[in-house]
Amino acid sequence: MFRTNTCGELRLSDVNKTVTLSGWVQRARKMGGMTFVDLRDRYGITQLVFSEDSNAELCEKASHLGREYVIQATGVVSERQSKNANIPTGDIEIIVSELNILNEAATPPFTIENNTDGGDDIRMKYRYLDLRREAVRKNLEIRHQMTMEVRRYLDSMNFIEVETPMLIGSTPEGARDFVVPSRMNPGQFYALPQSPQLFKQLLMVSGFDRYFQIVKCFRDEDLRADRQPEFTQIDCEMSFVEQEDVITLFEGMAKHLFKTIRGVELTEAFPRITWHDAMKYYGSDKPDTRFEMKFVELMDIMKGHGFGVFDSAEYIGGICAKGAATYTRKQLDALTDFVRRPQIGAKGMVYARVEADGTVKSSVDKFYSQEVLQQMKAAFAAEAGDLILILSGDDAMKTRKQLCELRLEVAQQLGLRDKNKFSCLWVVDFPLFEYSEEGRYMAMHHPFTSPKPEDIPLLDTDMGAVRANAYDMVINGVEVGGGSIRIYDSELQNKMFALLGFTPERAQQQFGWLLDAFKYGAPPHGGLAYGLDRWVSLFAGLDSIRDCIAFPKNNSGRDTMIDAPSVLDPAQLDELNIALNLKEGK
């Protein structure tokens, strides 16, 4: 028996008990004739005390304990003279009579403290030490709690978790598939799933009625800050449902999670916004609604007054930053530089301050009379002390996206993106198709997404106007999940394939087994999938999903701790019936 208690549980009520604790030495310090050791485990920190008077040898031994040594100590729980109100065990200490060094430790390459001196790279290489830090470990604890509560909630709603296969088939369009050579089937490959989409639809055909799975998915693509080659989805599907049923049930799950994980009771229904309005008012299909600052369109007011940039624009719109008229010229120049960065791509920015007396002072005063500027002010319902920022451009969608970036940046500067405030909403009525750069309509989600029944006639006349029974859940500007009602009528499905330019042969080749399954009685069904990593990051207040993943990969898809991926033994390649085919210069 290595311990009677953990380092997080002893209290004043335990005084005089003889206990044994085990853990890591957070620090050891000598003071007068005493040695104090902070002993740490996952549950907390407890102070150990060694006294020269009572046992000089033991006290001396304790004073030589290095950081991160693993020790076992037995002693009597005792009330502390100087209590530490910052930790739950701060009222007591252990007067140690026996000390056992279980393992020594080399000096860690960075300090195991919440505020560490270790940079990203070194912490990733020694991730097992980084995980000792409470700041990192608690993210994993939140992750565990979240998956527990997701399962508890869905189980109570009659969902059953079904494991779908990891070794599946690649599709002709699966350019982002990770593939796995099969030794037993020479020349053939499995693929790792990008999502269990088709399997969950099969389970609906199988009558499973309510399915979920918390499941690893894989995508071989260039990585950004919030992407990982392997990521985790909360994947769900239901039968005999309409959009309203899905939204209601999963709004309930979100509220359950907010309550159990964050202690936030959300009583109101989540607002819903159409995709069209989301783009119009926020320039984004995942608007951050912790703050208002909606777009105001200014074409009617600002056009035709001789300011060439606006007069030739296809879109003029702006935001009103409450109380930001105090922004200096330097700050405004920095914002202009911000929107002109190539990633954002605006040509410039017009600004206007509402002065204390209500007059408007703008960067384009020479083109606009105070009367027009007052009309503009009224359009924003701006007040004295407010700052108005305006962008324009020859492509409304592109300009809106630029304005979205500006809105988020200004909100960040004004402290409006509070990580402890949560604003949830549903974005609905997505377009069924989007026009691709190759000049054809593509499915915005996937080809099984159902159009809104009332828009079906538009399939033949105005594809771009057809809305989908698709929905995203957005929290604080993060798309945490999304899904759709699926097509279950094979005639409509065939029409969709035709519209998307699939020949019947290609549809059969790519989705054959799902289409076959649908012949045997497919129920109406729909579902959604959440990105677990993103949702945990949000609840844990993290800037990157990497911080809520135990062993993440870097932007090159490498795990620097275990040094993977790596080269294989030629014999192993041979066994798998493959050979390397490296290009010049690689």
Added chain:
Amino acid sequence: MFRTNTCGELRLSDVNKTVTLSGWVQRARKMGGMTFVDLRDRYGITQLVFSEDSNAELCEKASHLGREYVIQATGVVSERQSKNANIPTGDIEIIVSELNILNEAATPPFTIENNTDGGDDIRMKYRYLDLRREAVRKNLEIRHQMTMEVRRYLDSMNFIEVETPMLIGSTPEGARDFVVPSRMNPGQFYALPQSPQLFKQLLMVSGFDRYFQIVKCFRDEDLRADRQPEFTQIDCEMSFVEQEDVITLFEGMAKHLFKTIRGVELTEAFPRITWHDAMKYYGSDKPDTRFEMKFVELMDIMKGHGFGVFDSAEYIGGICAKGAATYTRKQLDALTDFVRRPQIGAKGMVYARVEADGTVKSSVDKFYSQEVLQQMKAAFAAEAGDLILILSGDDAMKTRKQLCELRLEVAQQLGLRDKNKFSCLWVVDFPLFEYSEEGRYMAMHHPFTSPKPEDIPLLDTDMGAVRANAYDMVINGVEVGGGSIRIYDSELQNKMFALLGFTPERAQQQFGWLLDAFKYGAPPHGGLAYGLDRWVSLFAGLDSIRDCIAFPKNNSGRDTMIDAPSVLDPAQLDELNIALNLKEGK
């Protein structure tokens, strides 16, 4: 809204309610002026009634409903004239006033009934239809319940579930690894984990204290009836524990599962048997202890009486089948043929019946006096009506394994392997090493398994006698899980590597990152892993793990439903920097 209720929930108390149900047509039959339809969903079956008198058109429509059509019906709940006591909804029926065909269905290739006419191959190809059968679906429901209860129990014991990576590195000895080419790192490969063993040990170094994960693992090996290329483990690890702590906690989990999943309350501690005794008495490290029939060794009694086969044997042992003296000569010949099959490999079998008068009549009477046979009878504590079966051979271990097969076969024939009876035990004190066919000692589990402290001196003198702190949980002859206490002392670990023939360089190459981690303060730790598929099979009374997996693969590692694995597009291979390298004749 597609339904107000499921097909499993309406009762007499619902009579006169107007309800809407949706589901699949199990069958439709016309009787007199009525049409009866059994409507099925995951929750049950409800009878729909259509009457010619009240609505001839609707009744006619209903009579044409095909099997597996998906329909929606609205009507009034009504008490049945002839109740069906076999189903929970058997007291009521729905007098239907509205019928909506949601989807037609082609005739299924086999009947969707518990006793289906479909063979294995066709059911696998159409697995989505097979899953509609209650007999199959309930296995998946048990699986879901089991994982819920495992998580509930472990969470209550302070375990946290941590996802370890799926894309890891291959090891030089990872011949059974599935590998994954990395597009971003040309010429390099990930491997899929055979188990998260090293990561869970890292998490202990990280101070996670109690970890678990229900996780997919992968092994690219030739498949047998109870193996799949991807399988699911309940993987667990704990810090600051000794063997007794691990066994106690996980015996608690097993009892929790028996109670919640099977309604079986196990109050006694699980028996423990040493590996040595398991081999001696059952010829197996996973003995089926639902019945006794322990081996009795007969060297002392049966040797030296002139029966050459026994006289030259290194091992003579037998079992006593209670009450089986009625076995005919034909049955005994069949048993002899059974043990002589090449998979078992015995040369022959000796049998002896205990007659009603207590005398023993054997197949080798001419070599043995009744006095010797009576000694033998006494050794078995055999009684009138019992049948004694004896094997011998020149290799004790091999002969024991043959006798084990015989024991299981006879028990099967005698109906002693009752799927509704459960016998659990721990097999402990495994040898640390096993002598391989290549003529050297190998780690029986893995090189991190801790020897028993009292056996450490034997490492230098008698490796074969060193026992490990390793344990398996066995239920009904199935090894459902196993694990060990790990070495956390680096000196002992280095000694183990040396004994196993690892050079320090090779140890570093293969396990470097774990050995590095251990330098920074490794706690004492140990754990175990359960095979979820096996355990579910056991609880569900299945003969193959395949039946508790939603989408299993066949013995060639193929998913015949989705036809995976499959060939890849040459462009995709090129993108991945690999080429096929097929051998002649493949």
